[in-house]
Amino acid sequence: MEVLQAIQKRQSVRKFKAQDIPDEDIRKLIEAAGLAPSGKNCQNWHFVVIKNRQLMQKIADTILEKNEKIALKLEKVDEEKASRFRKFAKNFTVFYLNAPVLILTYAKDYVPSGYDEYHLIQAPKQLGDNLFQKNPGMQGIGAALENLTLRAIDLGYGVCWLTSQNYAADEIEALVKEETALEKENYYLTTMLALGVPESDLKSPRKKDAEDIYTLIK
Template sequence: MNEILKNILSRRSIRKFKQEQIKDEELQSIIEAAKYAPSAMNQQSWHFTVVQNKEVLSKIVDSIKLAYKNLGEPKPENFNPFYDSPTLIIVTGDEKAIAPQNDGSLAIGNILLAAHSLGIGSCWIHILNFIFNRDEFKDLKRELGIPEGYVSVAAVALGYKDMEGKAAPRKEGTVNIIK
């Protein structure tokens, strides 16, 4: 089996990370892979916001907790949807593009695979869509440097693994081949 297929078949979501920050060269390689994802009409409608600052990560977590509390669904004090990862990549897309959600999702796929190929754990995080697309969080988006008119696609937690992922069985009956 070739290396690309091995990488695809062996990548798993990681939800426990060491606190050691990933290397800048590794981060640059991961971002470069993201920027080479396919996109509708080659619009490359994505924007990547990398957060490695612990205080900023805490502020994002606190914003998420506040949003849930305001909905009457408070989260526990130790709740961290990013699993205490040292790096978070927030992927947003230009709402005026043809397919910003699809473009961003393909970029995230590249992020996940590139990280795995470098021995870095990753986990797709969807919870930011809950807060980022709400008016009361416009200031946070601005503070993070997310361009006006960009909508949340998802985020990726990154860090060196402090666990091994295990593959769930694949569902049967998900493929039709018509010849």
């Protein structure tokens, strides 16, 4: 498949066929992710690939449990928002449970160029903090996930890139550590990817035209 075809075919897939993904194909996706650029070649990513249905369900339960704790407190302030928040969590947890694979993406902090130098010359703290706003470490994670996504499309799979669960990231990390004994010091959960063979004729929202998203300076 041509690169442009893969880009055009990319969409957030929320309906998957009941079809397994071979381990060798998963390795190909991870290899593609690992080829992404990262600041100072730090390669600050780690991927946890889950096929275990029980663990996927436990992750969903963990998200819903954290969601309910927040919603109960939110009810005291705004009942309508609490109701929407509950529905929101069910929408993005229930659908991924029909995917054959769930990929958790972990990241490690990256200290931006200039941060230590600012500190040494005793520059105002705000200058150093502003460097983290650009978040070069997370830019590398995004590049890796886009590589993975496009390779998945090339192999006939579909992906949904999920960040909505991050308010329960600490609880998910603790669960995965308990279930798998995963030890990745200084790494933290950033995204989840639902992966599988997509159902046909899925709809996608319209993207902005090029004229709306760029400025050409000659």
